Amino acid sequence: MRKEIGIGLLGFGVVGSGVATILHKHREDLQHKLGVPVRIKRVLIKNKEKERDTELPKEAFTDQLEDLLNDDAIDFIVEVFGGTDDAKTAIERSLKAGKGVVTANKDVMAVYGKELLALADENSCDLFYEASVGGGIPLIRTLEDGLASDRISSLLGIVNGTTNFILTKMKEEKKTYEDALAEATALGYAEADPSADVDGIDAARKMAILASLSFSSEVQLDDVFVRGMSVIEDGDLELAEQFGYTIKMAGSAKKDENGIEVAVEPVFVKNEHPLASVNNEFNAVYVYGDAVGETMFYGPGAGSLPTATSVTSDIVAACRNLLLGVNGKRIHSYQYERKVKSDEQKFASYFHRISVQDEIGVLSRLSSIYSHNKASLATVIQHADPKREDADLIFITHAISRDQHLKVIEELKVAPEVNCVLSHYRVEGD
Structure with missing residues (x-):
C-alpha cells in the first residue's frame, strides 16, 4: 500500500509558489480524496540562496534537474518554470526517466505537443496540460x-x-x-x-x-x-x-x-x-x-492561484492514475490526418471601413468591385462630414470566402476614388 505520492516541482515563480500553497493549504482535503498524502519532495530553481516565503524546507530546493529525476521518492514532475527550450528538454528527460509530467506551458505544447505526447505514450507516462489554456477554466x-x-x-x-x-x-x-x-x-x-x-x-x-x-x-x-x-x-x-x-x-x-x-x-x-x-x-x-x-x-484566464488550481487538478488526475496503476494508458495519437483549409474554403461576413472622396458616383463604382468579386453586400452606409472633403463608407458583407475578402480589399486599395482602407474585420455571432 502506497504511503504517499511525491512530486518534483520545476520552477517556483508565480504559478509554482501557487501550486505549493494549494497543496499545503488543501493537504487534508487532497488526502481525503486520494487516500494518501501528496507532498512536494524537491523543487528545481535557479538560485538556491534566494529567500522564499514558503512552508517547504530549504533543503528541498536544488538547481540540478538530476536531483529530481534520480529521486525514487518522486513519482512525477510538475513543470511551471515557463520558457521553451529548457522546459521542453526537462519534460523530455522526465518522460524518458519514466516520470509523468504536469505542465502549464502553452509555448511548448503548442509547438511540440505532438512529439511530447508521443514520447509519453512510448514511456507509458501521463502528460497533462490543463493549465496551458484558460487559466482556472477546466x-x-x-x-x-x-x-x-x-x-x-x-x-x-x-x-x-x-x-x-x-x-x-x-x-x-x-x-x-x-x-x-x-x-x-x-x-x-x-x-x-x-x-x-x-x-x-x-x-x-x-x-x-x-x-x-x-x-x-x-x-x-x-x-x-x-x-x-x-x-x-x-x-x-x-x-x-x-x-x-x-x-x-x-x-x-x-x-x-x-x-x-x-x-x-x-x-x-x-x-x-x-x-x-x-x-x-x-x-x-x-x-x-x-x-x-x-x-x-x-x-x-490568468493569475497565480487560478492557474495553480488547474495545475493542481492535473496533479490529482495524475495521482489517481498512479494509485489505479493506469499511468500512460490514455491514447494521445490523433484520429485524423492534418487537413487545413485554403482561403477559398473559409467563409465569414466582413466589415469594411473605407475613406473615399465625397463625390457623386463613388458608391456605385466601389459597389461594382464587390459585385465583380461575387461578394454580396448586407449593409452599405456613408458617413459624411460637411466640414470634410472625404467621407467614410461602411460595407458589411454577407458570408464570403477569405479569398474574396482579400481580393476586394486589394482592389479597394488601388481604386482612384479611395483614399485608404481604414480597417476591416471578420464578423462573428450573427
Whole structure:
C-alpha cells in the first residue's frame, strides 16, 4: 500500500509558489480524496540562496534537474518554470526517466505537443496540460472527458485576458490604447514586453492546442491566421457599437468536410452573443458540439492561484492514475490526418471601413468591385462630414470566402476614388 505520492516541482515563480500553497493549504482535503498524502519532495530553481516565503524546507530546493529525476521518492514532475527550450528538454528527460509530467506551458505544447505526447505514450507516462489554456477554466479536461462522446465542430473564444482587459477599458472608459495597456501592466495582467499578447501570439498558441484536441488532428502554430490589436483604428470601437457589435480579440476554430481553419484576430461580435459581455481579464470559450449544442466555459484566464488550481487538478488526475496503476494508458495519437483549409474554403461576413472622396458616383463604382468579386453586400452606409472633403463608407458583407475578402480589399486599395482602407474585420455571432 502506497504511503504517499511525491512530486518534483520545476520552477517556483508565480504559478509554482501557487501550486505549493494549494497543496499545503488543501493537504487534508487532497488526502481525503486520494487516500494518501501528496507532498512536494524537491523543487528545481535557479538560485538556491534566494529567500522564499514558503512552508517547504530549504533543503528541498536544488538547481540540478538530476536531483529530481534520480529521486525514487518522486513519482512525477510538475513543470511551471515557463520558457521553451529548457522546459521542453526537462519534460523530455522526465518522460524518458519514466516520470509523468504536469505542465502549464502553452509555448511548448503548442509547438511540440505532438512529439511530447508521443514520447509519453512510448514511456507509458501521463502528460497533462490543463493549465496551458484558460487559466482556472477546466477546459481541456472537459474537451477530453466531458465531451468525449460528442463531435466538436467549432470553438469561439476569448483566451487572452490582457487584450480583453485593454479592449474593455478602451470601450467602457474611453481610454486610449496606451493608457489601457499601462493599467494592465500596473495590475500585472501584461508583461513588460506585451507583444506576445497584443500581437495575438499567446492566443494563437492556445488555439492551436484547443483545435488539435477538439478535432483530434494536428494543428500547427503556423496554421493559425493571426492579426494583432494594432489593426484597430480610431473610431472602430464606436462604429462597432453603433452597428450593434463589440470588438473582441477572439480565437476561432472550425472543422468541416473541407478541413480545419483556426484564426486569432480582432473581430466584430454581435452584442447579443454571450462573448460580447465577457469583460476585463476574464476568458470565455464557446464550444459547439453536434450532440450537446452550444456550451460556454467562463472564468479567470490568468493569475497565480487560478492557474495553480488547474495545475493542481492535473496533479490529482495524475495521482489517481498512479494509485489505479493506469499511468500512460490514455491514447494521445490523433484520429485524423492534418487537413487545413485554403482561403477559398473559409467563409465569414466582413466589415469594411473605407475613406473615399465625397463625390457623386463613388458608391456605385466601389459597389461594382464587390459585385465583380461575387461578394454580396448586407449593409452599405456613408458617413459624411460637411466640414470634410472625404467621407467614410461602411460595407458589411454577407458570408464570403477569405479569398474574396482579400481580393476586394486589394482592389479597394488601388481604386482612384479611395483614399485608404481604414480597417476591416471578420464578423462573428450573427
